[in-house]
Amino acid sequence: MSSIEAIPRMKATTLTIMATRGEDQDLVAQTATSLSATQDRKTARVLPCFGWHPWFSHQLLDDMSHALDSDAESKESHYKKVLTPSPDEQFISALPTPKPLSQLISETRTRLQNHPAALVGEVGLDKAFRLPQAWTETEIEGRDASMTPGSREGRSLTPHRVQIDHQKAVLKAQLQLAGELRRPVSVHSVQAHGAVFDVFKSLWSGHERKPPSRRERQRRHSAADAHAQSDAEDQQQTPATEDEPPRPFPPRICMHSYSGPVEQLRQFLNPANPSDVYFSFSTVINFAGPSSQRVKEVIQALPEDRILIESDLHTAGPQMDDLLEEVARQVCELRGWPLEDGVRRLAENWTRFVLG
Numbered sequence: 042m043s044s045i046e047a048i049p050r051m052k053a054t055t056l057t058i059m060a061t062r063g064e065d066q067d068l069v070a071q072t073a074t075s076l077s078a079t080q081d082r083k084t085a086r087v088l089p090c091f092g093w094h095p096w097f098s099h100q101l102l103d104d105m106s107h108a109l110d111s112d113a114e115s116k117e118s119h120y121k122k123v124l125t126p127s128p129d130e131q132f133i134s135a136l137p138t139p140k141p142l143s144q145l146i147s148e149t150r151t152r153l154q155n156h157p158a159a160l161v162g163e164v165g166l167d168k169a170f171r172l173p174q175a176w177t178e179t180e181i182e183g184r185d186a187s188m189t190p191g192s193r194e195g196r197s198l199t200p201h202r203v204q205i206d207h208q209k210a211v212l213k214a215q216l217q218l219a220g221e222l223r224r225p226v227s228v229h230s231v232q233a234h235g236a237v238f239d240v241f242k243s244l245w246s247g248h249e250r251k252p253p254s255r256r257e258r259q260r261r262h263s264a265a266d267a268h269a270q271s272d273a274e275d276q277q278q279t280p281a282t283e284d285e286p287p288r289p290f291p292p293r294i295c296m297h298s299y300s301g302p303v304e305q306l307r308q309f310l311n312p313a314n315p316s317d318v319y320f321s322f323s324t325v326i327n328f329a330g331p332s333s334q335r336v337k338e339v340i341q342a343l344p345e346d347r348i349l350i351e352s353d354l355h356t357a358g359p360q361m362d363d364l365l366e367e368v369a370r371q372v373c374e375l376r377g378w379p380l381e382d383g384v385r386r387l388a389e390n391w392t393r394f395v396l397g
Contacts, residue, residue, distance in 0.1 A: 045072055047358035048086055055359065055364055056087050058225060059163040061094035063140065064191035065165035070152055073159070080094045085109065088395065090162040090227060093145055096170050096189070098211040099123050101123045102139040105146070106210045117176075123207040124172070126200060146214055153222050157248030160395070161219040162227030163297065166208045166240075169231045171198040202206050202210040205233070209240055216244055219291035220348055224392055226291040227321075234301035238308050249313040286388045288315070293394050295319045303338045310344070319394050321349035324368045348372060 048056060050270050060069040073089035081329045093101065102109070102119055119139050121127045173196035177186075184194055184355040212228075219226045296309065299320040320343055322328075327336040340348065350372060352364040373383030 044357040048170070050075055051112030051357065051359075052362045054080065055085060056361075057090055057160060057162075058087055058091045059094075061163055062091055062097040062191045063100065063137075064103075065189050066148070068092060068189060069200060070156065073156055079345065085158060088158055088160060089152075089156050090160040091149050091156075091209060092162045092164040092215055092227070093210045094163050094204065095147075095165050095167040095212070095229060098208050099172070100137055100139055101142045101145060101211055103207060103210045104141045104143050105214055119276045123204050124201045125204055126352065128199075128201055132175065132199070132201070136222060140190070140213055142211060146218055149215070150218060150222070152386065153224060155220075160199040160225045160296075161215055161291065162224060163229050164212055164215045164296060165297070166233035166237050167229060167231040168202070168233045168236075170202065172201045172203075173198055182359045205236060209236065211242065212237075213240055213320065216240065216291055217289050222243070223292055225293040225397075227295045229297050230301070231298070234296075234305050234359065237296075238305070241294070241309075241314075245315050248288060248290070248315045250315055252312055269289045289315050291317065292397060293317045295321050295349060295394060297321050298323045298333055298351065299339065300327065301333060301339070305343045306339065306342060312348070317347075317394075319347045319349050319390065322368060322372060323351045323353035324364050324371065325353045328368070328371060337375055340372060346390055348376075348387065348392070349394060350387055382391060 058069055058072060060066045069091065073085075076087045086166045115164065116136075116138055117130065119132055120133045120136055151163070153161070173193045175198070180194075180196065183295045216226060222259075228237060238351075294316050296318065299322065306320075309320075320335065320339070323339060325335065350365060350368045352361045354361050354364055369384055369387060370380065372378075372387065373380050376383065378386065
């Protein structure tokens with residue numbers, strides 16, 4: 042939060058700032074209110090995003106997928122159910138009392154309605170994440186007070202992970218809310234791209250876009266029918282409008298700092314998918330380490346209108362501007378775009394993702 046005051050001086054025109062856990066939902070809302078004189082998504086310096094990150098999904102009690110009995114509602118039984126391996130009582134005692142998932146969805150709905158420009162995020166699945174150790178008194182006394190509470194802050198990790206089925210329930214509920222309010226979504230996925238796609242597919246079922254038949258495509262090429270058939274096809278590919286009823290899936294999805302293989306793009310980009318899926322890339326995550334070659338292949342294989350960039354940095358200011366410039370240059374080089382033209386393309390993609 043200490044770097045928020047640097048945002049108005051940044052080169053970046055607009056930042057999407059993500060909520061991740063209980064401690065930062067209101068902070069994101071306050072930042073958006075203080076820095077955005079208008080709710081217009083085209084002119085605001087900050088676009089708030091409200092969501093619950095998979096790293097903190099264990100803090101939510103799933104009361105939406107099934108009815109809960111009195112035993113299931115206890116703190117101890119909840120954490121033993123959603124964490125693997127099952128934690129001991131001492132570890133559980135240091136964890137917060139879980140919040141009902143239905144309460145989170147209600148609170149997030151209110152925040153989204155209060156911020157008509159807001160997105161849903163950061164949400165998703167993470168099979169690699171492990172919970173940190175509980176705070177010691179010494180660590181509490183020495184922690185950096187300028188940092189938003191609730192993050193790891195250098196604590197050593199435990200063997201405990203959040204069960205993937207529980208993460209899926211939390212993700213699904215938030216995606217359905219995004220569909221209800223027609224908001225784009227930023228999705229985190231680590232070692233879970235197949236599982237994320239399965240959640241998407243379950244929500245898309247029965248709503249798939251229907252491509253024109255072979256006969257329709259043939260008719261489209263006739264001189265008399267060309268214009269009419271083109272219009273009909275465009276209508277079939279058009280996302281939901283404000284006049285249409287809510288759907289159980291978001292209109293647009295961004296796979297944040299995408300690290301999956303190029304072969305998986307075909308699933309996400311299937312023309313029958315009723316959500317438009319974008320892929321964002323950051324220097325911090327994507328261009329460091331052994332996976333950088335894979336990311337280069339992905340960027341080169343993607344349609345040019347589905348590529349986004351990000352900093353994936355928690356601190357605003359010159360460093361964030363530098364990282365955005367660096368990843369923009371990297372993407373432009375990989376795509377063979379002149380820098381000015383590439384930046385324009387990336388800006389258009391971001392506008393289309395946010396606005397539709």
